[in-house]
Amino acid sequence: xxxxxxxxxxxxxxxLLGAGPxxxxxxxxxxxxxxxxxxxxxxxxxxxxVNGGWVKRTEIPADESNIGAFMTVFDLTQERCRVIAEAxxxxxxxxxALVRAMYRSYxxxxxAGQLGIQPISSQLDEIARLxxxxxxxxxxxxxxxxxxxxxxxLAFFIDLDQKAPTRYxxxxxxxxxxxxxxxxxxxxxxxxxxxxxxxxxxxxxSFTALKLDRPAQRAAEVMALETGIARIQWDKVKLxxxxxxxxxxxxxxxxxxxxxxxxxxxxxxxxxxxxxxxxVSQPSYVTALGALIRKxxxxxxxxxxxxxxxxxxxxxxxxxxxxxxxxxHGTALSGSTQNRPRWKRGLRLINETLGEAMGKLYVEKHFPxxxxxxxxELVKNLLSAYxxxxxxxxxxxxxxxxxxxxxxxxxxMVKIGYPEKWRGYPGLVLDExxxxxxxxxxxxxxxxxxxxxxxxxxxxxxxxxxxxxVNAYYNPVFNEIVFPxxxxxxxxxxxxxxxxxxYGGIGAVIGHEISHGFDDWGSQYDASGMLNPWMSEADxxxxxxxxxxxVEQYNGYEALPGxxxxxxxxxGENIADIAGLSIAYKAYSLSxxxxxxxxxxxxxxxxxxxxxxxxxxxxxxxxxxxxxxxVSDPHSPAEFRTIGASVNSEAFHEAFGVKPGDGMxxxxxxxxxxx
Ligand SMILES: [Zn+2]
Numbered sequence: 001x002x003x004x005x006x007x008x009x010x011x012x013x014x015x016l017l018g019a020g021p022x023x024x025x026x027x028x029x030x031x032x033x034x035x036x037x038x039x040x041x042x043x044x045x046x047x048x049x050v051n052g053g054w055v056k057r058t059e060i061p062a063d064e065s066n067i068g069a070f071m072t073v074f075d076l077t078q079e080r081c082r083v084i085a086e087a088x089x090x091x092x093x094x095x096x097a098l099v100r101a102m103y104r105s106y107x108x109x110x111x112a113g114q115l116g117i118q119p120i121s122s123q124l125d126e127i128a129r130l131x132x133x134x135x136x137x138x139x140x141x142x143x144x145x146x147x148x149x150x151x152x153x154l155a156f157f158i159d160l161d162q163k164a165p166t167r168y169x170x171x172x173x174x175x176x177x178x179x180x181x182x183x184x185x186x187x188x189x190x191x192x193x194x195x196x197x198x199x200x201x202x203x204x205x206s207f208t209a210l211k212l213d214r215p216a217q218r219a220a221e222v223m224a225l226e227t228g229i230a231r232i233q234w235d236k237v238k239l240x241x242x243x244x245x246x247x248x249x250x251x252x253x254x255x256x257x258x259x260x261x262x263x264x265x266x267x268x269x270x271x272x273x274x275x276x277x278x279x280v281s282q283p284s285y286v287t288a289l290g291a292l293i294r295k296x297x298x299x300x301x302x303x304x305x306x307x308x309x310x311x312x313x314x315x316x317x318x319x320x321x322x323x324x325x326x327x328x329h330g331t332a333l334s335g336s337t338q339n340r341p342r343w344k345r346g347l348r349l350i351n352e353t354l355g356e357a358m359g360k361l362y363v364e365k366h367f368p369x370x371x372x373x374x375x376x377e378l379v380k381n382l383l384s385a386y387x388x389x390x391x392x393x394x395x396x397x398x399x400x401x402x403x404x405x406x407x408x409x410x411x412x413m414v415k416i417g418y419p420e421k422w423r424g425y426p427g428l429v430l431d432e433x434x435x436x437x438x439x440x441x442x443x444x445x446x447x448x449x450x451x452x453x454x455x456x457x458x459x460x461x462x463x464x465x466x467x468x469x470v471n472a473y474y475n476p477v478f479n480e481i482v483f484p485x486x487x488x489x490x491x492x493x494x495x496x497x498x499x500x501x502x503y504g505g506i507g508a509v510i511g512h513e514i515s516h517g518f519d520d521w522g523s524q525y526d527a528s529g530m531l532n533p534w535m536s537e538a539d540x541x542x543x544x545x546x547x548x549x550x551v552e553q554y555n556g557y558e559a560l561p562g563x564x565x566x567x568x569x570x571x572g573e574n575i576a577d578i579a580g581l582s583i584a585y586k587a588y589s590l591s592x593x594x595x596x597x598x599x600x601x602x603x604x605x606x607x608x609x610x611x612x613x614x615x616x617x618x619x620x621x622x623x624x625x626x627x628x629x630x631v632s633d634p635h636s637p638a639e640f641r642t643i644g645a646s647v648n649s650e651a652f653h654e655a656f657g658v659k660p661g662d663g664m665x666x667x668x669x670x671x672x673x674x675x
Contacts (some may be wrong), residue, residue: 029499029600030490030505031611035618040611042656042665047642050614060337060620067331068619068638069491074470077486081347081468084361095357098442101430102354105438106316106346112435116318117209119436120309123147124210127305133293136301137262141152141269145451148443150312152176153229153289156270158450159279160458160477164247165529168454169248169670170272171279172286174233177226178311180333181632185230189563190626198332199223203326206310207303210441218303225296225304236632237568239282242524242531245279260290271451278369296398313553315345316435337624353442355466356423359485362468363418367485371495373418375488378502378587379481382510383409389675395542404534407527408517413460413480417488418467419460434438472509474516476525481513491615500597500605503588504612508645511587512580515675520547549672550574557640560623565636573635577645581613585651606655610646617642648672 037052048055060067065362088100117124124420130136144156153176161169179185179199184192203219212218238244247258254263257278280286293301296625314325322339330336350358390396390405419670428445430438453459460478465471467485474481483506490497493506516522526532535543551567554574567574588609597605617638621629626637636644646652647666650673658665 008419028496028498028605031603031608032491032615033601035615040662041662042607043658045643046610046614046646046652046664047639049616050136050611050642054618055620058364058620060622063336063340065334065336065625066619066621068297068621069616070470071494073486073489076489077468077470078344078347080366081350081358082343083136083364084358084365085343085347087351095183095354095425096361098354098425098428099350099357099361100431101432102350102438102442103346104432105430105435106349108433108435109319109342111433112316113318117310117321119317119434120313123309124306127302127309130298130302130305132298134262134291138269138297139305140179141266141272143448144270145444147309147312147440148447149439151178152308154266154286156272158454160529161248161279162242162477162525162531163248165477166458168277168450168456168458169277169279169507170451171281173281174285174289176229176308177233178307180628182233182235182629185227186198191443191563191663195333196223198328202328202332203307206307209320209324210306210310212306221300222304222307225292225300228292228296232285232292234282234285236634237566240521240569240572240634241258242521245281246531247283248277249280251276251278256288257528259279260287260294262290262293269298271448275454306552313436313439313453316349316439332623333628335624351466351469353439354425355469356463357425359418359423359467363485367417367467367488371485371493372417374495374502375483375506376414377494378507379414379416379510381587381591382507382514382583383412385583385590386511386514386675389583389586393675394673395546396539397542398536398539401535404526405518407478407534409514411479411527412514412517413478414419415463415480416481417483417485419461419463421461423462425462436437450635456612472513474513474522476517476522477529479517479525479527479529481510483510483513491618492611498598498600498608499591500588500600500608501612503584503591504609504614505585505616505666507584507590508577508580508613508616510580511583512576515576515579515583516572518675519572520544520578521572543674546672546674547571547575549670550578550674553672554636554640554644557644559630559637559640560626563627563630565630565640570634570636571669574641574644575674576638577641577673578648581649581674582651582675584613585609585649606651609653610649610655613646614642 035051035054037048037056040048040052041050058067064071085099085103088096088103092100111516126139130139140152140154142152143152153174155172155173155175157171158168159171161167177185179195184195200219200223203222204215207215207218227346310321313323314321326339330339386409387406388401390409396402396405421580425442425445428442430441464473464475465482465484468485469484472481472483472487487493487509488506491501491505492509493502522532523535524533527532551571553567554565554570555567556564588605593603600608603611619638621637629635629637635641643664647664648671650671652658654667
């Protein structure tokens with residue numbers, strides 16, 4: 001399901017943006033031994049032992065905020081996509097012609113330079129013409145489709161109905177901030193104070209570029225308005241509660257149920273005047289937003305909209321706009337000192353707007369059928385390991401819970417590589433000389449189509465990620481796990497390697513995604529995808545007590561000086577990491593069918609398994625980017641993902657003979673066994 005605004009909550013990693021060196025030479029084991037730090041023992045720090053050599057010698061490229069195994073695979077995939085895009089000639093037709101037009105329009109820097117900010121001038125005029133709050137409400141509605149890329153305080157989207165997942169449902173959700181999270185506006189941490197200063201500079205420079213008077217004063221007013229929006233937004237921990245976030249209302253009841261917001265002009269202008277029901281994800285926010293709209297002068301809203309508009313399209317305008325946008329988003333917020341090469345940014349845009357068109361071209365060349373077959377085998381063994389586990393878990397005692405868990409597992413849908421049915425881009429015509437127009441048209445097509453399909457039967461073949469994306473996800477409303485073609489490459493998945501490393505790599509990823517179906521979030525959805533908690537109260541309590549120890553464990557990891565991992569925010573992902581590793585190990589054991597694992601490169605099977613796990617998380621990240629992740633990303637930083645999951649594993653302690661006094665030792669009674 002493509003959720004245009006709502007991110008996939010269970011995706012494995014966000015912000016996979018990166019370049020890196022080519023792979024170190026692989027051994028038959030699939031382990032890249034050259035990355036190890038021989039001075040560190042796996043018993044003391046598995047992450048450093050496996051990756052420390054690489055960490056020491058690797059520098060983050062100036063145009064990246066981070067680098068690592070994900071980024072290396074991402075980079076290889078990018079290079080391939082570049083070859084594909086650049087080979088498309090004038091004879092390309094259909095979707096290939098769309099990719100060609102989008103790519104060429106992006107690469108035409110001469111034209112972008114000549115046009116300056118002209119490509120957004122008609123939208124700037126629209127803002128200038130706003131003559132009151134009703135007109136403002138109509139613009140906030142109309143731009144949901146027309147300027148989908150512009151982040152507004154309320155985002156309209158179409159999703160499955162979480163309590164009736166055979167149907168679609170329209171919804172609205174909080175949005176509209178320039179910085180990564182509300183904490184950036186509200187907290188006194190000096191790093192956030194500095195980010196606010198950088199944002200004020202960016203705002204002032206943007207108003208100057210728009211040739212408006214009193215730029216500094218306008219900047220201060222927009223900052224105050226955004227701070228007001230941040231204050232009424234729900235925080236990231238509360239956003240993880242799907243029950244609190246499901247509030248379906250009849251269209252006619254909205255004014256009475258979610259008061260203070262002018263629904264009619266907003267919905268009608270969005271093209272959704274005729275919808276029967278609406279899911280208001282954060283009702284208290286919408287009511288407070290209504291009050292904020294009333295008390296803030298139209299002039300301030302106009303300045304806010306000018307900024308949101310320019311911020312959204314700046315990367316596609318002239319060089320000065322691109323540089324100003326990068327100085328704030330790239331340097332101040334992420335720590336990169338240099339923008340990525342233009343072709344990479346062009347491919348990113350294609351992934352965002354024409355993901356499946358490029359995906360189709362990509363898998364034709366780079367996804368052999370035997371990859372899919374071996375993955376299916378791995379998934380099958382992971383599912384058997386889960387099924388066997390359900391009946392032996394200490395914390396899951398009741399028949400009701402076990403039945404619910406088995407049902408979820410039995411009905412789990414597995415998607416590997418690419419969609420069996422491509423979505424297509426019917427009626428879309430792009431122009432090689434109109435970059436901003438192309439972006440708007442492609443995004444509007446998707447919006448209009450989703451809206452027009454709202455009463456259609458749900459299409460379960462749809463994918464939420466393009467095949468060339470290095471990531472994976474669990475989607476609870478489809479009860480499915482999805483592995484795009486691009487993640488099925490070394491070090492995650494290696495056709496030439498022994499099984500141990502594949503189970504430690506992609507096996508742990510598969511286990512991670514399946515586990516989302518049973519964690520504090522996914523277990524609220526049943527086998528059919530309905531928001532319908534099935535676990536018995538007593539089991540839920542035991543699970544909570546168990547996972548409380550996970551919260552405490554990760555709260556203790558200091559990611560930046562004085563800044564600790566948020567154990568609450570990252571709980572679901574940490575559970576998935578711990579469970580995924582444990583189940584993948586069991587599946588690996590099952591795959592041996594009672595035979596002893598061979599010793600390869602001096603490592604036992606179990607040692608290769610954990611080494612394979614650790615090498616997947618090889619990465620380095622700039623402190624600015626790490627800060628943004630700590631406050632807004634539900635995943636723990638890579639080093640703690642490696643260590644945090646392994647210290648809870650009996651098999652890890654056995655594989656390396658970890659003893660009291662070793663850095664990775666955890667007393668048996670302190671190890672958390674979830675699966
Ligand atoms: Zn996850």
